[in-house]
Amino acid sequence: MFLFWNRTDNNAPARTSQRTQNLLGKKFIEKLDALHDGAIRTGLVTTADLQEAYRKSREIEQNPNLTNIWYGLGIMAFIMVATPLFYEIITFLLSVRCFLPNNYLVIREATRPISDCEFCKGVNGPLILKNLTRDEFEPLAYSSQPIIIKNAVTHWPATKLLNFTFIKNLYESIPGALDEDCQFLHFRSDFKNLRDVLNMPPERANLREGDETWYVGWSNCHPVVLGELRKLYPRPHFLPADAEMPNTDYIFLGYEQGAFMHLDYIPRLMWQAQLQGNKSWILAPTPECDHICQSFSFYVEPGDAVLVDTRIWYHGTSIPKGQFALTIQSEYG
Ligand SMILES: O=C(O)CCC(=O)C(=O)O
Ligand SMILES: [Fe+2]
16 A cells, blocks of 8 residues: 555655665565466466456556547447337337327426426415306416316316217227327326227226226327317317417326326417316426425316416326216317
């Protein structure tokens, strides 16, 4: 230890006499010789091994960058080959189309801007409103305050007419409706696409006791399907008259599981109409706001509308055991 310390101390030669230095040098060489002889005596190494090790150490010393570059390239090549391979294996083993939920739900944590937390400061639950008119909604329409509007959609024909069988018959009666590549969200269920959902045995669709629960969502991007479904529900009466609407809506339906916590990657605010069943929501601020804002949960009942800025509030849902939930969801902006 002492020897090594002395080697790296640049002032040491000035402070140590020539005689002491000679003595130390001699001792060092004796120790190295003893080490060398000891290693040879073990029989595990030969002089040739030691020479080769010395040659390699010189190569690394003279060319450290080249070694690092090869090492870095090796790691990059491994990541490039292993990542898609890992993805393929997982998606094959789990029999799901996407290992991560696709872009509607892509977890924006990696790319989203850091929040200034203004959206969640002082918010500890949804605003619950009743008999709301468009004028009353106007000042709130573009706020980040979550809102429930009680009984806002109770009068919609969809609350009575829309159900699993209606949706199945509609899709099966429109040629090509199931071939359209509309976004499909399987959440925690084992379905790969909407065709699989609509083809499940009626017992499971009605969740007979002992059947596995399921919960899915998808976009009605087929124009004929969308047109037929929109005959069952109007544009929500409370939305600002000039609000822009997308040309696709979403349906969420199923039992118990609900949606896992996520942020949405969508351009506008979202509204939902709860047509059947109760649904519990849990909202959480983005992690950087955890110290000023809080998470909270609430539930909606059939006939309620719910508005959440799902681009900035983490949100997850669940359905009470034994209930079937059916929701129409869309955006406005
Ligand atoms: O209704 C659900 O279960 C999930 C809805 C959702 O994630 C959304 O509206 O953004
Ligand atoms: Fe969402």
